[in-house]
Amino acid sequence: MADKTTVAVVGCGLIGASWAALFLRAGHDVRAWDPDPESLGGFRGRVATPLAQLEQIGGPTVLGELHLGADLGDALEGARLVQENAPENVSLKQDLYAQIEARVADDVIIASSTSAHPWSHLSVGMKRPARLITAHPFNPPHLVPLVEIFGTDDAVVAWAEAFYSGIGSAPVRLKKEAVGHIxxxxxxxxxxxxxxxxxxxxxxxxxxxxxxxxxxxxxxxxxxxxxxxxxxxxxxxxxxxxxxxxxxxxxxxxxxxxxxxxxxxxxxxxxxxxxxxxxxxxxxxxxxxxxxxxxxxxxxxxxx
Amino acid sequence: MADKTTVAVVGCGLIGASWAALFLRAGHDVRAWDPDPESLGGFRGRVATPLAQLEQIGGPTVLGELHLGADLGDALEGARLVQENAPENVSLKQDLYAQIEARVADDVIIASSTSAHPWSHLSVGMKRPARLITAHPFNPPHLVPLVEIFGTDDAVVAWAEAFYSGIGSAPVRLKKEAVGHIxxxxxxxxxxxxxxxxxxxxxxxxxxxxxxxxxxxxxxxxxxxxxxxxxxxxxxxxxxxxxxxxxxxxxxxxxxxxxxxxxxxxxxxxxxxxxxxxxxxxxxxxxxxxxxxxxxxxxxxxxx
The missing domain is CATH 1.10.1040.10 (N-(1-d-carboxylethyl)-l-norvaline Dehydrogenase; domain 2)
Structure with a gap:
């Protein structure tokens, strides 16, 4: 395993749960947050199923820790990567990125799980658009390795490729953004x-x-x-x-x-x-x- | 295993070899023929590779017998099914079917492995077009189960579906012919x-x-x-x-x-x-x- 990383999972639906299971299983710590308290409250339960399935697959494991954030700022504490799984609404996501950018250091990467929206729409209005990548998993993410990545900063994309490879995923980089990725x-x-x-x-x-x-x-x-x-x-x-x-x-x-x-x-x-x-x-x-x-x-x- | 069947494999290239290996492995006897003596002569060797691969997969086995036909008539002797793997040339195939029909009983089924030609072209000029089906395998046929079947006689198609299922293939019936099948x-x-x-x-x-x-x-x-x-x-x-x-x-x-x-x-x-x-x-x-x-x-x- 590579270095232990703290990942903030923002958006705690099924995709967020699947990501969290993958991150935890690879030994990374996860700090989760969702604006809906009910969604956040049920997150540990929703992570249990994919986690149990990953256990069935086996392989080496040092489980990371799952922390439910008291608020967005708490969830972002110490995170190197933010995996965003908010609803497919561009302005909602843009607003979320503004909130995240106000709270994190310059080198924190934001990865959107979006299947619907291109990077060029999502990054509008960001202070540091280069920190944003789209990192689209294929359903169900914890059992299908593909992650499609697009970003404009080579170093950011390279870091993300190494990170997703490290959790057993198969990152594929797009040279040009495209709706629907590949x-x-x-x-x-x-x-x-x-x-x-x-x-x-x-x-x-x-x-x-x-x-x-x-x-x-x-x-x-x-x-x-x-x-x-x-x-x-x-x-x-x-x-x-x-x-x-x-x-x-x-x-x-x-x-x-x-x-x-x-x-x-x-x-x-x-x-x-x-x-x-x-x-x-x-x-x-x-x-x-x-x-x-x-x-x-x-x-x-x-x-x- | 279902009843032992004798299958004539007409056309002894790689597709024919792959079919023969599947038939033999399921306990059926194969009688092979190719107008090119060199192709026929090398057939036993070409069957050996897919046969060895099927052995690796395992499962129950009572190997059938492979006979190289002295001529087309000899290859057709006792066959219930003729698997035709001739070059993708309609008139050549039509001519072959005429030769086969002149030599076999009424209930013998001819299955074309064609990927290129629809049933309605191939069956032109046949005495009993209802005995012809297209039975298209997907490459490599002995390792990919799909067989796409089209024919006009329900009983003939049903027999073929049962036969291909019996050798471990996955037959899929088309309701209407289509170039490229499914x-x-x-x-x-x-x-x-x-x-x-x-x-x-x-x-x-x-x-x-x-x-x-x-x-x-x-x-x-x-x-x-x-x-x-x-x-x-x-x-x-x-x-x-x-x-x-x-x-x-x-x-x-x-x-x-x-x-x-x-x-x-x-x-x-x-x-x-x-x-x-x-x-x-x-x-x-x-x-x-x-x-x-x-x-x-x-x-x-x-x-x-």
Whole structure:
């Protein structure tokens, strides 16, 4: 483990709880705060579940300490990093950053978990915008390693990359900000075609999901999309692939769907996913997802 | 294991070898044929690698027998299923089907591994088109369970689904034929955005692949894209998600990229993947991919 760090977790919903579990499990101290006393009061309970799941995965552990802040200033005490998980409201976040900046030293980094807003909007009005990064986790954050990072100060971003690597995450740096970062753009692009396939009656919701999980999804868990085409090109690699099949790929792109979420399509999606759930509640489905992700995390840990 | 079946594997390249290994490992007999004597002659050797990989995965096994056909008629002797893996040339395949139909009983099923051609093109001119199905595997077929099936005869498709399930594959039936079936359409949609992200300079090839493998790819190996949005909707499920975020999703779709494979983009892709490969040859990268897929297959087998 790297040096022990104190992290302020600001915003104590499920994402905040997931982050806190990761930080604590890596031996860092966490100081949490939420403007809603009820949310803050229930935080220790909400952290317990992801923490127990991380325990199942195993690995070395010296648990850090979790402190619930009496107020924002108390939560920021001694923090090197502030992980902000406030609601997706730009002015609310900007206001929060102003409050944080008024209370912390110059070298404290603020990392926003935002999935919706670009750095250039969030940083407006900051005294030291260079201290802000977006650090977007992928749900559920304690079981999926990806953290997408954008910031303008190389040293700040480098520190953050090292920190998130140190807690077992997989930081990926964006060179240019983009709404949806990388992962949600890819997910959105895939889902558009998945919806098109359902809308066109090519296959139902459950069939599409089964195909993904047993096919490209499985392979993308070990091999990136670009690298897959490199291997698909045989001895010629990506250059060979593009040379032989680049034109077919462009034709395929042109043939992809552009569905609208009409009432008819909505009905197909809702009915389809209801059939796929086969009576399992959201909580049961999440538990199944988590169990599978925990098994994969154990496997990754063994192979390290 | 279900009843022992004799399968004719027609077309003895890598896909044919992969299929043969799966069939043999499940206890079925395989009779192979290829018009190219050299390809047929090397077949036993090419089957050895996937067979050894399946052995690593383990599970019950009564190996079937592999017979190299003296000619097409010999390979078809006693076959209930013909798995066709000929080059992606419609008239060549049609000609092959005519030769097969002239030699087999009425109830023999022909399954084409085609990734490129729809059933309606391939079946033209057949005496019994209902016996033809497309049964598209995902590469590498012996380590990725998906088989996408389309056919017009319910009984034929049902038999094929049961057969592929019996060898440990995950058959998915299409209700309507589509070029690219399901999986390659999803892969193509995702890759279009992956290329866009590189073309726009948002992130490099390696960063995009790292984000996919550690984020959505990992999650799609356990949870389908539709089901992910069902869970993303909280207690309201898919209906709640669409109600709250359907409009944002449509906006996101509109913001996705539509790149062209210009010389500049080609260069970025080739240079990017070369950097990601970091000196590893195609064979080395394939071996790494296979090792990871074998570990995942072992995990799946344990949890069954």
């Amino acid at each position: 992962a949600n753009r890819l997910a959105s692009a895939l889902w558009r075609e998945a919806v098109h396939i359902v809308a066109e009656g090519i296959a139902g919701v459950e069939a599409v999901d089964k195909a993904l999980v047993n096919g490209p999804g499985l392979r993308w868990s070990v091999l990136g999309a670009h690298m897959a085409y490199h291997l698909g090109g045989g001895a010629g690699g990506m250059a060979g692939y593009l040379d032989h099949l680049g034109t077919s790929q462009e034709k395929r792109w042109a043939s992809l769907g552009n569905p609208s979420l009409t009432p008819d399509v909505l009905e197909k999606l809702v009915n389809g996913v209801t059939a796929e759930a086969a009576g399992r509640s959201i909580a049961e489905l999440e538990a199944e997802r988590d169990a599978a992700l925990i098994a994969l995390a154990k496997l990754r840990q063994k192979s390290e | 999986a390659n359409r999803l892969a193509s949609a995702l890759w279009r955005e992956a290329v866009h992200i590189v073309a726009e300079g948002i992130a490099g090839v390696e960063a995009v692949d790292k984000a996919l493998v550690n984020g959505p790819g990992l999650r799609w190996s356990v949870l389908g894209a539709h089901m992910a949005y069902h869970l993303g909707g909280g207690a309201g499920g898919m209906a709640g998600y669409l109600d709250h975020l359907g409009t944002s999703q449509e906006k996101r779709w509109a913001s996705l990229g539509n790149p062209s494979l210009t010389p500049d983009v080609l260069e970025k892709l080739v240079n990017g993947v070369t950097a990601e490969a970091a000196g590893r040859s195609i064979a080395e990268l394939e071996a790494e991919r296979d090792a990871a897929l074998i570990a995942l297959a072992k995990l799946r087998q344990k949890s069954e």
